[in-house]
Amino acid sequence: MSSVKNTFTIKDLENLSGIKAHTIRIWEKRYSVLEPMRTDTNIRFYDLHALQKLLNITLLHDYGYKISKISKLPSEKIPELVLEIISNKSAKSHAISAFKMAMMNFDQKLFLDTYEALLSEKSFREVFFEVFIPLMEEIGLLWQAETISPSHEHFISYLIKLKLLVITEKALNNKPIREDKIFVLYLPMDEVHEMGLMYLNYEIISSGYKSIYLGQSVPLDSLKDLKKYFNNIVYVCYSTVEPIKTKINPYVQEIKEQILVEDSQLWIIGRNVQNIDTTILSESVRKFDTISELISEL
Incomplete structure (x- = not known):
């Protein structure tokens, strides 16, 4: 069986294009821009060609072309x-x-061709902030609306991560030139949302710092081990869904008490920072609301 989703409801088209279903119906009836197919019970459905055409029409419309x-x-x-x-x-x-x-x-080829075309005009930072971040935000909403399956999200996330790995490997060819800090990047236990952390790793390395990337689901004992080998550590924790809301403050407090020493810091970022009690913040424990905000501190 083919894994490609090749038929769509009008609600799917609304979710994917941003054009309201009501407007799509008007465009069909008044201007015949799309020709929906019908089920035996007379329910509209659309093929990939119709989706592609609607996405192109949406772009033209956004740039001032009248639907007429x-x-x-x-x-x-x-x-x-x-x-x-x-x-x-x-x-x-x-x-x-x-x-x-x-x-x-x-x-995969369409992804790669589109990416290469973007990179010929923009820096990787511009591609990440202007395209990849909005894209992943849209994909999250599409998944919630059941327009796409988890396999779609995993597919596109994997390809973006591959590009992050490639660009980071290039940055690693340059030796660190700044020695006032060493960055340790990690995700808490059971946290798997890694893309933002991977991008921060690229930015930190590009800024001339040494970065130690630990990745997903890192126990606190692993952070303790690093104190034996390095000074001036900045632990960068990306917390999206873990620890859960009721446990994020005890988690930060535990790091303050067990991990941080006089010359080390914790920088925490991700959706979960909104749940952190500001009273536990200090010079050694900082939270960042956005990736751009953290990058500005490098």
Whole structure:
């Protein structure tokens, strides 16, 4: 059985394009921009071609083209106009749409081609903040709405992580030049949301610091071990869902008491920081609301 999702409800199209189902129906009826298929019970459904066309129409509409004008264009003209826009203006919207199509089709080549096109115009930092972060936020919402399956999310996340590994490996070719801090990056036990931490690792290395990347589900004993070998450690903890809300403050307090010594710090980032009691923060324990905020401290 094919793993590619090749039919979509109108709600799926709404979730993937950002165009309300009501508006899609109006565009169909008034301008015939899409031709839905019908089930035996007369329920609309759409194929991948319709999804691609709607994503292109959405891009044109976002850039000021009226739907009445778009509807009169020959089908082959729509992709041509999209290419003109992305070459003359911003590639962000098109790239996000292309990555979503790659995800829906499990199409690695489309992902790679889109990524290389972006990287020819932008720095990796710009690609990450302008495209990958909005893309993953959208994907999270699509998963919650059951428009995509966990396999779609895993597929696209894996490819982004591969690119993070490649760009980080290049940065590692340069020896550390700053010795006032050593960064230890890790995720707490049972935490698996690693992409933000991987990006921070790249930024830290690019800033000239030595970075020790420990990855997922790191017990506190592993952090204790590092005190035997290094001074001036900054522990960077990325906490998205673990420890849970009721345990995040005791967790931070335990690190303060058992891990931190006079010359070390804990920097904590991730969605979970909103649950940290500010009274336990200090010069040695800092929280960051965004990746950009942490990077500015490097």
